[in-house]
Amino acid sequence: MATGIKDKVAVIGMGCSRFGERWDVGAQELMVEAFQECIGDAGIDRQEIQAAWFGTCFDEVNVGKSALPLSATLRLPNIAVTRTENFCASGTEAFRGAAYAVASGAYDICLALGVEKLKDTGYGGLPNFGPGMGSQAWLWMPNMTAPGAFAMLASSYGAAYGIPEQELKRAMARVSVKSHANGVLNPKAHLRKAVSLDDVLNAPIVAHPLGLFDCCGVSDGAACAIVTTPEIARGLKPTSEIVTIKAIQLALSNGSEAQFGAWRGDHFVTTSKASARAYQEAGIADPRKEISMMELHDCFSITELVTYEDLHISERGKARFDVLDGFFDLSGTIPCQPDGGLKCFGHPIGASGLRMLYEMYLQLLGRAGERQIKNPRLGLTHNLGGMPFMNVSSITIVGRHQE
Amino acid sequence: MIGVVSYGGYIPRLRLDRMAIYRTLGWFTPATLAVAQGERSVCNWDEDSLSMAVEASRDCLAGMDRKKVDALYLCSTTLPYADRQNAGIAATALNLPAEMATADITSCQRAGTTGLITALEAIGGGSRKAALVAASDRRETRGGYFYEMWFGDGAASVLLGSQDVIAEYLGSHSITYDLADHYRGAQKRFDYMWEERWVREEGYAKFIPQAIEGLLQKTGLSISDFAHVAYPCFFTREHRNIGKRLGLNKDQLLGNLHLECGETGAAHPLVLLVTALERANPGDRILVAGFGQGCDALAFRVTGAIRSLPPRRGIAGSLARKAPLDSYAKFARFRDLLDLEYGIRGELGGQTPMTALYRDRKMILGLMGARCTACQTPQFPPQPYCVNPECGAFDQMEEYHFSERLGRVVMYTGDRLAVTTDPPAIYGLVQFEGGGRMLLDFTDCALEEVSVGLGVRMSFRKRWYDKERGYTGYFWKAVPQANA
Numbered sequence: 001m002a003t004g005i006k007d008k009v010a011v012i013g014m015g016c017s018r019f020g021e022r023w024d025v026g027a028q029e030l031m032v033e034a035f036q037e038c039i040g041d042a043g044i045d046r047q048e049i050q051a052a053w054f055g056t057c058f059d060e061v062n063v064g065k066s067a068l069p070l071s072a073t074l075r076l077p078n079i080a081v082t083r084t085e086n087f088c089a090s091g092t093e094a095f096r097g098a099a100y101a102v103a104s105g106a107y108d109i110c111l112a113l114g115v116e117k118l119k120d121t122g123y124g125g126l127p128n129f130g131p132g133m134g135s136q137a138w139l140w141m142p143n144m145t146a147p148g149a150f151a152m153l154a155s156s157y158g159a160a161y162g163i164p165e166q167e168l169k170r171a172m173a174r175v176s177v178k179s180h181a182n183g184v185l186n187p188k189a190h191l192r193k194a195v196s197l198d199d200v201l202n203a204p205i206v207a208h209p210l211g212l213f214d215c216c217g218v219s220d221g222a223a224c225a226i227v228t229t230p231e232i233a234r235g236l237k238p239t240s241e242i243v244t245i246k247a248i249q250l251a252l253s254n255g256s257e258a259q260f261g262a263w264r265g266d267h268f269v270t271t272s273k274a275s276a277r278a279y280q281e282a283g284i285a286d287p288r289k290e291i292s293m294m295e296l297h298d299c300f301s302i303t304e305l306v307t308y309e310d311l312h313i314s315e316r317g318k319a320r321f322d323v324l325d326g327f328f329d330l331s332g333t334i335p336c337q338p339d340g341g342l343k344c345f346g347h348p349i350g351a352s353g354l355r356m357l358y359e360m361y362l363q364l365l366g367r368a369g370e371r372q373i374k375n376p377r378l379g380l381t382h383n384l385g386g387m388p389f390m391n392v393s394s395i396t397i398v399g400r401h402q403e
Numbered sequence: 404m405i406g407v408v409s410y411g412g413y414i415p416r417l418r419l420d421r422m423a424i425y426r427t428l429g430w431f432t433p434a435t436l437a438v439a440q441g442e443r444s445v446c447n448w449d450e451d452s453l454s455m456a457v458e459a460s461r462d463c464l465a466g467m468d469r470k471k472v473d474a475l476y477l478c479s480t481t482l483p484y485a486d487r488q489n490a491g492i493a494a495t496a497l498n499l500p501a502e503m504a505t506a507d508i509t510s511c512q513r514a515g516t517t518g519l520i521t522a523l524e525a526i527g528g529g530s531r532k533a534a535l536v537a538a539s540d541r542r543e544t545r546g547g548y549f550y551e552m553w554f555g556d557g558a559a560s561v562l563l564g565s566q567d568v569i570a571e572y573l574g575s576h577s578i579t580y581d582l583a584d585h586y587r588g589a590q591k592r593f594d595y596m597w598e599e600r601w602v603r604e605e606g607y608a609k610f611i612p613q614a615i616e617g618l619l620q621k622t623g624l625s626i627s628d629f630a631h632v633a634y635p636c637f638f639t640r641e642h643r644n645i646g647k648r649l650g651l652n653k654d655q656l657l658g659n660l661h662l663e664c665g666e667t668g669a670a671h672p673l674v675l676l677v678t679a680l681e682r683a684n685p686g687d688r689i690l691v692a693g694f695g696q697g698c699d700a701l702a703f704r705v706t707g708a709i710r711s712l713p714p715r716r717g718i719a720g721s722l723a724r725k726a727p728l729d730s731y732a733k734f735a736r737f738r739d740l741l742d743l744e745y746g747i748r749g750e751l752g753g754q755t756p757m758t759a760l761y762r763d764r765k766m767i768l769g770l771m772g773a774r775c776t777a778c779q780t781p782q783f784p785p786q787p788y789c790v791n792p793e794c795g796a797f798d799q800m801e802e803y804h805f806s807e808r809l810g811r812v813v814m815y816t817g818d819r820l821a822v823t824t825d826p827p828a829i830y831g832l833v834q835f836e837g838g839g840r841m842l843l844d845f846t847d848c849a850l851e852e853v854s855v856g857l858g859v860r861m862s863f864r865k866r867w868y869d870k871e872r873g874y875t876g877y878f879w880k881a882v883p884q885a886n887a
Contacts, residue, residue: 122747135759139767140878142830142844148818156814159855208817259790265814
């Protein structure tokens, strides 16, 4: 009988590069920047890493295929390195691979690193997928962009709950205002500028009804984690807090949202299931009371708004009231995106899942500086890949060991 | 009895006010003011001769048994492929059987009437039972030319056969002269036109009467026996003068549609034939002629069966369904007369795999999905396991066609980041009546007209053009229906 991942794997080191339009560096430098911080934090030698997982998504720009770029960049000692690609959830997939490897007893110390060098395309936004979506999809699927795909969610979510467009726009804007306020406090964030509700509401439309400030930054960056068993962690760090994994859950669409008739476009089928499974794995009965803080996949303001409901924290159709109440503000009950989120920290695809964990890790260890949350116990990350109607949703919960 | 069994029409929704052309380019060609009355029809940026032919044919085949169609002749001078049978693409889009004869009839303005005669002779000879003739044209001209004013885009389709005939075929007469009023070399984009006065006097004014005279002699009829006489001639005064010389009164002669849509090239005789059929009463005789390096003339007599033909859009409905194209610049961009910067994001593309297209031809061109015979759930794309979470049956699928079904908008957006010729790119998830859903581009609409729950109908459209390889890809799009 499977017993889940809870408290079987500890995070002994993490690192994260500065995110942003890093014109002067390539993927290699970004990886090294995150890794040097991480290995220093872990207090181990690079040669002690026994296996590694490498999360990265785009082939059009970036590092190319296979896990070789990681192995060669870090000059790893001919160990097993695996590339994970699962859209924007690629970073969490790398973390999951490393964590499961330790939990299985196959290895003692593993590395997960995610990187994305996006700003070599010559234009704003993510690269076009084009024929990269597969031979058949290329023949018929609309030429969607990420903002467009998530903007569609706003139309159906609003219709399902009878929310007038302007009211929904204001709630979405409030989500972005909060993340910008947090981003100002984060020296590694891509966007460090506070914005007002009016700034957000008056921004040019990218994909109706999403405006510029409803969309996250497109950034270069890398983040990584070194994981081991709690026993080895205790041996390496006898005096410090140990952060352990409480749950990792993934749920993937099977086509029913996009091809079957039941889904109204008002929620994420996958996130709703993955989060319920994660709470069970972590032994959480009431997430609204027990989760201390969250980093959600706020690729777009509407994604974050709807996700509050799929995490079983806000009531269905009512997340906007929690948003407007400041429930998710840094000073609120469950601070959300304390590091600025994808919105302001930035979104280098393969790195994002690990970047979210980096913030939870810093917060749990009391290292988050100006944005430190008071005595957090459990941190949740939600890393989503794909589109509202066809996606990969991953939930990770971390906390202090055996608390 | 053989003859017309059904008909359909398609004039694209967009109309360009000819004065908009004049206002933009009149400084360059002031003389075009003389023909700048009314409006011309214009393909949307995602329409071409092939897509219009499919739309007209869907209109024609409404309520007909498509399995019985055993020939398709596609008549046009502006088909997307010089070598890849365009009629075969149309047949696949229309879900017609593979066991049939198909042909492109092209390179002459009377290709449409030639298609009609060819089909009627095949039926008369007994080798074909139900032949669909689709004629369509989207003729290109440079800017600021009379022909830009005269031409319009459009298509018409006629189903010919020997059962339930609504207009009996009485005979035809053809003449051929190599009078090159215009020509377009094989590698050229635009026509080369000779002097209009010569074309009028030596071409239209002589060939049309000669062919009609020949037809009357053959059939033993006189011109006064015809309630409707239709022939193309975009010189409006000459069009009328020919009528006078033939002895036609103004009720007999069908207008050339200059004011309504312009001349639709090889489709025009069929567009006029459909117009005549829409107006005809049982017993009426119709004469239709096609002009181009000679002339074809055909005669029909309308039967009582026309009363039982179900209502359709036809040409009259197409002309009524219209939206103004608000600028000449848009017209010029849609027809690639104006080169705009699409940016690096616009460099999207790559080759289209012919292997995948052939494997999935029914799905891509015919919008064929599947229905699970275990739970009756329609689904798209077709897959081996049923998508219904309550069912999940394996390998229980039968073919299911979505193209003629109505749908409703589940979710949508107007995307200003996605590169398109007519931003924003409007697309969404559509739920079909009877089940099944898919993501679709929307077309022939403004963002303000779209809402969750709005009804849509499907339209066969050009999906993308690969300029480097000369490949045109097609798929289906959703057209919002204001009153649905």
